[in-house]
Amino acid sequence: MSTLAVKGERGVYVRGVDAWPMSSSDEGRLSLVGLGLEADGISLAGRRAARGADRVFLEAYTAQAPQPVASLEAMVAADVEPLDRAGVEDGDVIVDAARGGHAALLVAGDPLSATTHTALRLQAQEAGIAVDVHHAGSVLTAAAGALGLSHYKFGRTTTLVTPQDSYFPQSPYEVVQENRERGLHTLVLLDVREDGSFMSAAEGARLLARLEDEQGEGALPDEREVVAIARAGRGDEAAWRGSLAAIQELDAGEPMHSLVVPGELSPVEEEALAAFATAP
Amino acid sequence: MSTLAVKGERGVYVRGVDAWPMSSSDEGRLSLVGLGLEADGISLAGRRAARGADRVFLEAYTAQAPQPVASLEAMVAADVEPLDRAGVEDGDVIVDAARGGHAALLVAGDPLSATTHTALRLQAQEAGIAVDVHHAGSVLTAAAGALGLSHYKFGRTTTLVTPQDSYFPQSPYEVVQENRERGLHTLVLLDVREDGSFMSAAEGARLLARLEDEQGEGALPDEREVVAIARAGRGDEAAWRGSLAAIQELDAGEPMHSLVVPGELSPVEEEALAAFATAP
Numbered sequence: 001m002s003t004l005a006v007k008g009e010r011g012v013y014v015r016g017v018d019a020w021p022m023s024s025s026d027e028g029r030l031s032l033v034g035l036g037l038e039a040d041g042i043s044l045a046g047r048r049a050a051r052g053a054d055r056v057f058l059e060a061y062t063a064q065a066p067q068p069v070a071s072l073e074a075m076v077a078a079d080v081e082p083l084d085r086a087g088v089e090d091g092d093v094i095v096d097a098a099r100g101g102h103a104a105l106l107v108a109g110d111p112l113s114a115t116t117h118t119a120l121r122l123q124a125q126e127a128g129i130a131v132d133v134h135h136a137g138s139v140l141t142a143a144a145g146a147l148g149l150s151h152y153k154f155g156r157t158t159t160l161v162t163p164q165d166s167y168f169p170q171s172p173y174e175v176v177q178e179n180r181e182r183g184l185h186t187l188v189l190l191d192v193r194e195d196g197s198f199m200s201a202a203e204g205a206r207l208l209a210r211l212e213d214e215q216g217e218g219a220l221p222d223e224r225e226v227v228a229i230a231r232a233g234r235g236d237e238a239a240w241r242g243s244l245a246a247i248q249e250l251d252a253g254e255p256m257h258s259l260v261v262p263g264e265l266s267p268v269e270e271e272a273l274a275a276f277a278t279a280p
Numbered sequence: 281m282s283t284l285a286v287k288g289e290r291g292v293y294v295r296g297v298d299a300w301p302m303s304s305s306d307e308g309r310l311s312l313v314g315l316g317l318e319a320d321g322i323s324l325a326g327r328r329a330a331r332g333a334d335r336v337f338l339e340a341y342t343a344q345a346p347q348p349v350a351s352l353e354a355m356v357a358a359d360v361e362p363l364d365r366a367g368v369e370d371g372d373v374i375v376d377a378a379r380g381g382h383a384a385l386l387v388a389g390d391p392l393s394a395t396t397h398t399a400l401r402l403q404a405q406e407a408g409i410a411v412d413v414h415h416a417g418s419v420l421t422a423a424a425g426a427l428g429l430s431h432y433k434f435g436r437t438t439t440l441v442t443p444q445d446s447y448f449p450q451s452p453y454e455v456v457q458e459n460r461e462r463g464l465h466t467l468v469l470l471d472v473r474e475d476g477s478f479m480s481a482a483e484g485a486r487l488l489a490r491l492e493d494e495q496g497e498g499a500l501p502d503e504r505e506v507v508a509i510a511r512a513g514r515g516d517e518a519a520w521r522g523s524l525a526a527i528q529e530l531d532a533g534e535p536m537h538s539l540v541v542p543g544e545l546s547p548v549e550e551e552a553l554a555a556f557a558t559a560p
Contacts, residue, residue: 037415040324043316047324075324110417112425118552122428125555135317135422135513137390137415140431145392146413148402151420156435156464178462184436233415272398275405
């Protein structure tokens with residue numbers, strides 16, 4: 001019961017239900033609540049924050065929510081209002097709802113792993129609204145753990161985007177190459193498209209092969225070992241390791257999928273990967 | 281209710297409470313349950329798994345548990361048995377408890393971010409014990425989000441270890457230098473010592489300065505901007521940005537602390553960091 005968010009004051013950032021002086025703000029409150037990776041992956045603290053909110057929104061475009069809206073509504077004992085990309089990026093609907101009251105935004109995975117949510121947090125703080133954040137499991141951490149790969153051996157992460165007309169970002173190739181040159185693994189996240197569909201591991205592998213065709217620097221030849229992980233952190237999680245050519249033919253089932261391009265594997269990592277990933 | 285863990289079968293890995301056939305295993309079950317970062321940072325699914333266990337252990341040496349043991353015991357409605365480093369690394373106590381029954385291991389943060397837990401998971405699977413994992417918030421993801429820094433701009437993570445006699449690993453210096461050369465940020469985790477004490481942000485900054493003295497390649501001069509974050513993901517989280525010299529004098533309060541050495545900041549990152557971190 002200490003800090004209060006003061007409009008415009010630099011560095012003020014109130015987090016956590018217990019730190020929130022429930023009765024002493026006229027400005028409002030916004031809770032950013034992670035849903036984690038599996039059904040009921042929300043934290044107890046996050047659920048408490050959402051249950052106390054006047055309006056509960058769902059951000060459902062950067063990742064798939066781990067359970068249906070009806071199930072989320074039962075969990076937080078409130079209506080859950082899904083927002084499209086424009087609704088979250090614009091931010092006004094959420095900030096208006098938080099002003100003078102309490103709004104919560106449910107986010108798949110960890111609530112601050114997308115820049116959109118950081119922008120929303122800034123926007124709310126600038127309006128004098130206190131923001132609290134409740135973290136949850138994220139594929140950024142879970143994928144490495146699920147495969148038994150060391151977090152210390154991952155270089156920067158990249159995302160493969162679906163090519164549109166002449167737009168096909170080449171940066172994932174550079175990231176993989178840069179990491180591999182240093183013996184590091186690369187986590188390759190896969191696009192969530194505007195229409196709500198998800199890039200599969202096989203599609204991702206085909207795009208990596210296409211990048212090799214276009215760049216031709218040898219970072220991703222057909223025989224390069226690639227790991228695919230599907231539904232990381234869920235009960236039906238599965239992982240495969242095989243050549244880039246083989247992963248292009250993989251049926252990894254329901255979304256969401258990710259890829260990892262391993263760098264040098266330590267003996268312990270080799271043992272873990274052999275135990276946790278199967279042939280495609 | 282699909283998969284069953286089969287002793288020695290490669291790649292079998294059962295996760296999630298719902299996927300677990302409660303009545304059909306003689307081999308046993310081990311739940312690895314993340315406690316997240318704040319009190320009640322455990323997920324609903326994780327708490328359910330722990331509540332169903334015959335014995336509940338706590339790993340309390342790689343990070344500080346976000347709430348006292350008595351509070352954890354109330355939460356999971358069971359005795360919670362803290363294990364020291366040897367008890368977790370050896371694994372036998374946990375695996376024996378899981379054999380033919382159900383054991384849970386509570387872990388601060390995300391349950392698979394330390395290699396020890398991956399080794400335990402391997403050991404359990406080799407004994408035919410099914411393992412389910414319940415992820416939660418981790419400083420690996422939360423620190424970047426809390427500071428408004430892009431996850432895509434972090435290079436590899438490193439950990440500063442307390443020097444002992446002649447043992448003072450220099451690798452954090454190389455990691456920072458390598459990342460900075462690429463314009464990338466570095467997350468620097470700080471040692472949890474054998475005696476249960478935690479390296480502070482100021483101590484960490486002094487070690488970075490000492491590494492610069494020893495290595496002398498200019499990666500970490502006194503004027504280099506460094507960010508300190510304390511109690512990431514908790515209600516009393518706080519962050520500071522200042523020169524390496526200034527952070528050496530910082531009192532960041534209670535543990536746990538981490539450091540970030542920023543690379544190139546985008547305008548959005550600069551704005552976020554200005555809002556979320558104060559001068560030391």
